[in-house]
Amino acid sequence: MNFTVTSAGRQFDRLGIMYLGDTEVFRTSTAEPTAKGIIWSYIKEMDQYNVLWREPQKVIFDLGNLIDSTYTGAYNATLTATFFTVPDSKPTADQILPISALQSGQNMGSNFQVPAQNASISYTLPQNIQRAVISISANGQATEEFWYTNVLSSDANTFGDTTGILYGYSPFREVQLLIDGQLAGVSWPFPVVFTGGLVPGLWRPIVGIDAFDLRQHEIDVTPFLPVLCDGNSHTFEIRVVGLNDDGSGHATLSETVGSYWVITGTIFLFLDSAGSVTTGSRPILNEPPPQISISSTVTQDSTGANDTLTYTTEASRYLSISSTITTSTGSSAVSWVQRLSYSNYGALTAQGLVQVINQNTTGIDTSSSGYTNSYSYPIDVNSSYSIDAAGDVGINGTITHGLGFNILGPSVFPSGIQNFNITTPAQFGLAANLLPQSVSFPNTLRSFSGSRLSTTQSGTAQYLSSGRQSYSFGTTEQDFSFLGIQVDLPDVTYELYSRHVLAVNSTVTEDTQTLRGVTFGPQISVAETADAGPAVGGFSVRSLLGRGPGKGKLELASNAG
Numbered sequence: 084m085n086f087t088v089t090s091a092g093r094q095f096d097r098l099g100i101m102y103l104g105d106t107e108v109f110r111t112s113t114a115e116p117t118a119k120g121i122i123w124s125y126i127k128e129m130d131q132y133n134v135l136w137r138e139p140q141k142v143i144f145d146l147g148n149l150i151d152s153t154y155t156g157a158y159n160a161t162l163t164a165t166f167f168t169v170p171d172s173k174p175t176a177d178q179i180l181p182i183s184a185l186q187s188g189q190n191m192g193s194n195f196q197v198p199a200q201n202a203s204i205s206y207t208l209p210q211n212i213q214r215a216v217i218s219i220s221a222n223g224q225a226t227e228e229f230w231y232t233n234v235l236s237s238d239a240n241t242f243g244d245t246t247g248i249l250y251g252y253s254p255f256r257e258v259q260l261l262i263d264g265q266l267a268g269v270s271w272p273f274p275v276v277f278t279g280g281l282v283p284g285l286w287r288p289i290v291g292i293d294a295f296d297l298r299q300h301e302i303d304v305t306p307f308l309p310v311l312c313d314g315n316s317h318t319f320e321i322r323v324v325g326l327n328d329d330g331s332g333h334a335t336l337s338e339t340v341g342s343y344w345v346i347t348g349t350i351f352l353f354l355d356s357a358g359s360v361t362t363g364s365r366p367i368l369n370e371p372p373p374q375i376s377i378s379s380t381v382t383q384d385s386t387g388a389n390d391t392l393t394y395t396t397e398a399s400r401y402l403s404i405s406s407t408i409t410t411s412t413g414s415s416a417v418s419w420v421q422r423l424s425y426s427n428y429g430a431l432t433a434q435g436l437v438q439v440i441n442q443n444t445t446g447i448d449t450s451s452s453g454y455t456n457s458y459s460y461p462i463d464v465n466s467s468y469s470i471d472a473a474g475d476v477g478i479n480g481t482i483t484h485g486l487g488f489n490i491l492g493p494s495v496f497p498s499g500i501q502n503f504n505i506t507t508p509a510q511f512g513l514a515a516n517l518l519p520q521s522v523s524f525p526n527t528l529r530s531f532s533g534s535r536l537s538t539t540q541s542g543t544a545q546y547l548s549s550g551r552q553s554y555s556f557g558t559t560e561q562d563f564s565f566l567g568i569q570v571d572l573p574d575v576t577y578e579l580y581s582r583h584v585l586a587v588n589s590t591v592t593e594d595t596q597t598l599r600g601v602t603f604g605p606q607i608s609v610a611e612t613a614d615a616g617p618a619v620g621g622f623s624v625r626s627l628l629g630r631g632p633g634k635g636k637l638e639l640a641s642n643a644g
């Protein structure tokens with residue numbers, strides 16, 4: 084699937100979701116355009132949805148946008164599907180069912196908005212399922228876009244008398260999958276930073292990790308098959324929780340979070356022979372509550388006003404679900420195990436004008452099918468803002484953001500390794516075109532059973548709004564590597580692809596790609612005026628940084644005077 088977009092003018096970043104009927108198949112976001120116009124393309128493998136592509140489908144691409152005299156940028160989006168056959172391709176699901184709001188009949192997108200909506204659905208499933216996997220697609224918007232910068236609820240009013248209240252429920256989030264009210268698995272979300280996030284100058288033309296393709300998290304629910312295949316209706320629900328704290332250093336999972344999270348799920352069913360019925364033992368659930376540790380400290384300045392807030396949040400979770408299933412091929416023990424760890428250190432100083440965040444999430448998911456996914460999501464952010472008596476706004480920010488995945492075994496989603504097992508990938512150019520290249524893999528290159536992806540971004544940027552003009556400048560550097568691994572030799576890796584990109588003030592100054600040891604020359608983009616859009620109006624600068632609704636620019640400016 085090729086997704087190509089052009090836009091010119093001024094506009095915020097927007098979330099876009101593609102559906103086949105009621106099933107989400109692609110979640111993306113937009114770059115923020117310039118006055119001269121931009122173009123970008125993203126190519127996504129979609130063979131995991133083969134069973135849907137084989138039937139007529141209503142294609143819905145839901146990309147909400149607002150056009151007025153200030154925000155003039157329209158998005159002209161084109162989706163192009165290319166179908167082809169691949170020898171020895173992996174099996175894909177025989178049936179796919181959505182966990183969604185089922186609104187395609189009204190020609191609308193089918194996502195849930197949580198917590199305002201209950202993200203649940205009920206199905207009577209086929210009785211001949213031999214494997215079942217559910218994927219979760221979830222990201223925060225509005226007051227939850229920067230959830231990882233939130234504070235403990237008991238500290239939300241720390242700067243209420245000065246710069247404004249903060250968003251609460253802690254910087255921890257857990258997305259839960261429940262089957263008939265029982266916890267079936269969790270996803271601790273990746274902190275996506277969209278192209279308007281923190282400081283716009285960070286993301287020109289490099290975009291935040293996963294911002295063009297928000298990753299879904301898969302949970303193997305095969306241990307529930309003896310229940311799910313009983314011919315009765317069963318309920319699938321997705322929840323988002325944070326933390327509630329008592330102000331004395333104790334916290335538990337909350338029943339709700341701020342507004343709002345965009346939620347869907349997808350049920351992938353792999354069927355046994357027709358006429359067979361899957362049976363077995365009821366699942367055994369070992370799901371102790373997560374271990375949670377919190378702390379916070381507030382200090383005052385010489386006037387007695389709260390000046391600094393420091394806080395820590397740590398969590399860990401273990402869950403194991405197992406059963407025995409019997410299919411036409413016999414009985415087997417099946418299991419799903421997750422081990423997760425999370426830490427966040429945050430500091431707000433200068434009455435909330437400066438914020439530092441150091442966060443890391445790690446996890447390992449293991450299925451008896453042979454699927455294993457180990458992952459890490461580190462993010463460090465330092466941001467500050469100022470407003471002077473004249474109303475001029477300044478924002479400074481730095482970010483170091485990483486993503487690492489080790490995937491072995493039968494993932495529902497393509498890991499990228501399939502391209503290297505079958506053919507030599509083409510080079511993808513800056514102008515959204517596939518470029519011919521002369522690299523050919525030797526016949527002796529082994530086939531890989533897993534992959535290791537690692538990428539890190541580091542950037543610094545400034546934003547200035549003065550009068551009716553605003554500007555944003557920045558430097559962002561990204562390193563990406565993709566390696567092949569074997570299930571029997573997980574510590575032995577084969578470098579397949581790497582890339583190093585450096586962008587300075589909206590211009591790509593370095594771009595080096597290496598494909599199986601052969602390096603390609605730099606592709607350099609054309610510099611553009613770093614116009615970040617119109618000047619900040621009466622809304623809160625704090626809301627731009629995810630630090631609560633705060634106070635409006637005019638009120639803060641009068642205080643500065």
